[in-house]
Amino acid sequence: MNATADRILDAGQELIQTGGFSAMSFQDIASEVGIRKPSIIHHFPTKAELGVAIIRRYRDTFAAQLQQISEDPAKSSWDALEFYFSPYLFLASTPDKVCLCGALAGEIPVLPEVMRVEVKQFIEAHQRWLEEILREGVERGELMLIDSSKSLSRVIFNSLQGSLLVRRSTEDVSQLKEIINAMRKLVKSESSIQQIR
Template identity: 55%
Template sequence: MTDTRTRILDTAQELIQTRGFCAMSFQHIAEIVGIKKPSIIHHFASKFELGKAVIQRYHQYFLGAMQGIQHDPNKSNRDALEFYFTPYLDFGESGDKVCLCGALAGEFMALGPEMQAEVREFFAAHERWLEEILTAGKAAGEFRFGGTSHQLARMFLSALQGGLLVKRATGSTHQLLDVIDVIRKQVH
């Protein structure tokens, strides 16, 4: 059985990804998890502390997966880029769910300073990873593109995050699929 802290984190993440941080409350989490609000406060003294823990866990999960494929000798840089599309496609097919940090970026000014720093680091880490993949792929002859790896990494991240948000509003997965298709063509 999953421990209470993990169930709280899982529920908070789901609520942030589908409804947003400001719409989430300890009471709502307690009802879903089947506990009383003081049980949440036992684990997380504030909503911002809970939010920070959710972001850190989410970030570590993705960072581990991205580094794993990047350093897998059986995977190419193109394989790594294709792998990077997977969570976006999964979110796109999930209905209203978007990237946790993408959702939080939309509410950025309502977040505490520590949460803001975690969201910034999430995006910075993704940009760095994409830049490394693009640079290595270009050096290996897997990718051909104009501009710098840094610029392309920023554009890819922004387009994918934006594609998820527009997909949520329109209900059309084609929005996201078109973004991914254009990204693939940028690194022919």
């Protein structure tokens, strides 16, 4: 729609993912986009409303991609899981950047109320979806879980968020990829289980 508004959202999201919402300022965004501070307020009246807009755009984009995968009959539960990992694998190549939801979750107590609600809904949706992939995978006999789908979905989600957080503090750049490999081991496909037997 509006090019400027989108560029503001882009710059804002980038800043949240690298430094957090508190550290993100209108001035930073203005410098990045190439406009003046009050012009941002013209598009997004308050910082809280800008934050909400960033979350909603992210969530809607993600939800649309999920929908596309789940509606494709050619895709297995394993494919869906790999798709779930893909954003994190992408983040693996951009050091010092975390998932948007993880960055915001870390600031929940100091976030404006409207944003808190938005973050909670997003994270809950994120967890529910992963649980559903696992549950359906077991039901179809495509996945072999080491634990219950609910428990394992929590472990995987938390591990991914945690590793994005922690890797910024370690020199070990491949840690995120290793974690994803470890997560794959916790969710074995039937074929690889048969190989082990």
